[in-house]
Amino acid sequence: MINQFGTIFAGHVDLENIGLAGTAVNDRLYSNEYLLTTFSKAEAIAKLMDEVGYDTLWLAEHHFQREGYECIPNILMLGVHLAHLTKRLKFGSAFNVTTMWHPLRLAEDFAMADVLTGGRIIFGVGRGYHTREVEVMGAPLLDGDANRELFEEQVEIIFKAFNEPSFSHHGKHYDIPAKVPYRGYELEEITLVPRPLHLPVECWQPIVSASPRGMNFMAKHGIKGVIGGGVAQGGASDTVVKAWRDTLAAHGRETELGGDLLMGFAFHIAETQEKALAEARDFYYEDMKMFAPLNMRRGITPEQIELLSDPEKAPFADLPRIEEDSAQGRWLCGPPEHIIERLMEVQKLYPGLERVNVGTAIGTPQDVILEQLEWFGKEVMPAFKGQVKAPVEQAAS
Numbered sequence: 001m002i003n004q005f006g007t008i009f010a011g012h013v014d015l016e017n018i019g020l021a022g023t024a025v026n027d028r029l030y031s032n033e034y035l036l037t038t039f040s041k042a043e044a045i046a047k048l049m050d051e052v053g054y055d056t057l058w059l060a061e062h063h064f065q066r067e068g069y070e071c072i073p074n075i076l077m078l079g080v081h082l083a084h085l086t087k088r089l090k091f092g093s094a095f096n097v098t099t100m101w102h103p104l105r106l107a108e109d110f111a112m113a114d115v116l117t118g119g120r121i122i123f124g125v126g127r128g129y130h131t132r133e134v135e136v137m138g139a140p141l142l143d144g145d146a147n148r149e150l151f152e153e154q155v156e157i158i159f160k161a162f163n164e165p166s167f168s169h170h171g172k173h174y175d176i177p178a179k180v181p182y183r184g185y186e187l188e189e190i191t192l193v194p195r196p197l198h199l200p201v202e203c204w205q206p207i208v209s210a211s212p213r214g215m216n217f218m219a220k221h222g223i224k225g226v227i228g229g230g231v232a233q234g235g236a237s238d239t240v241v242k243a244w245r246d247t248l249a250a251h252g253r254e255t256e257l258g259g260d261l262l263m264g265f266a267f268h269i270a271e272t273q274e275k276a277l278a279e280a281r282d283f284y285y286e287d288m289k290m291f292a293p294l295n296m297r298r299g300i301t302p303e304q305i306e307l308l309s310d311p312e313k314a315p316f317a318d319l320p321r322i323e324e325d326s327a328q329g330r331w332l333c334g335p336p337e338h339i340i341e342r343l344m345e346v347q348k349l350y351p352g353l354e355r356v357n358v359g360t361a362i363g364t365p366q367d368v369i370l371e372q373l374e375w376f377g378k379e380v381m382p383a384f385k386g387q388v389k390a391p392v393e394q395a396a397s
Contacts, residue, residue, distance in 0.1 A: 013034060028068055046091075056092045069290050091122065100139060103158045107158045168188060
């Protein structure tokens with residue numbers, strides 16, 4: 001039953017001249033001073049969400065994005081800062097790109113954030129999808145198998161560091177600790193200092209390819225999954241949700257459909273569905289311009305991706321339309337009562353689902369984000385926040 005709401009802010013600055021005929025992604029170049037506005041934007045979003053009653057603001061780690069789309073290089077540091085400006089809102093990692101860290105540094109940084117915020121930082125791990133980020137940081141991404149192999153060993157180390165008072169690890173990529181003399185003894189184990197106060201550590205990871213290997217790895221470590229939305233019965237997300245439930249069951253955790261998942265939707269509220277679709281269209285396409293060339297949007301051909309980079313050709317590329325995504329439930333567009341109805345459909349399909357993210361597309365300016373989050377928080381969330389799950393009836397003995 002849906003009872004927790006959040007949004008994701010990947011750190012985009014306010015962008016001018018957006019949409020298919022707007023400035024090409026690779027032509028955007030902003031000054032350092034303007035890129036810094038992502039932090040004041042994050043502060044404004046966090047304060048409003050805290051006031052309205054949201055549960056979690058999810059942040060994304062990215063690097064080197066002079067184009068202004070994803071400008072938060074350290075989400076744990078930002079999360080600690082935002083926690084000290086708010087009262088109860090939690091800050092989720094969506095995600096710490098583990099392959100760009102030494103696993104012990106990431107474990108230490110999260111443990112400090114957990115301590116300093118009283119448990120208001122939620123941990124998350126990901127493998128990365130920007131070659132400019134991961135490969136520049138010295139980790140593989142073009143070689144997908146090598147990327148996964150490195151990631152899995154890193155996560156093993158992180159959970160050892162969290163959960164064991166002292167530990168060692170000897171694998172392909174890491175030999176921890178180094179075999180060195182230390183103050184009169186031979187070093188054989190180390191202890192993370194500090195360790196998190198709140199154990200076990202709640203951890204989230206995106207489910208993208210939904211491969212059995214990936215989902216089994218998550219279930220083994222108790223990692224929860226983040227997926228995109230959609231309410232079409234038998235659709236892609238429906239298949240993933242069922243595969244996830246079956247994976248958890250194979251690891252001894254029986255759940256209802258949607259258990260241990262966070263489902264994300266893009267949204268835009270207006271007085272009518274037609275007005276919402278019209279207002280969100282340029283944001284929808286700016287988001288597509290950013291993510292389609294990174295293979296993060298399905299159903300777009302290489303030819304269409306090439307056309308997307310040309311403002312003169314992009315409007316004629318026969319691209320997916322927001323109306324289609326709205327019909328499939330990936331975008332929630334319309335008045336509050338329409339969005340409530342769609343989310344109720346999701347809840348009926350996936351009774352184990354508790355967490356939902358509603359997000360505005362990259363390219364949406366700060367004033368619109370704040371307006372939309374306030375509108376959703378005041379007129380949609382109350383329909384779900386007061387729900388009480390009916391007790392399971394016991395069979396007569």
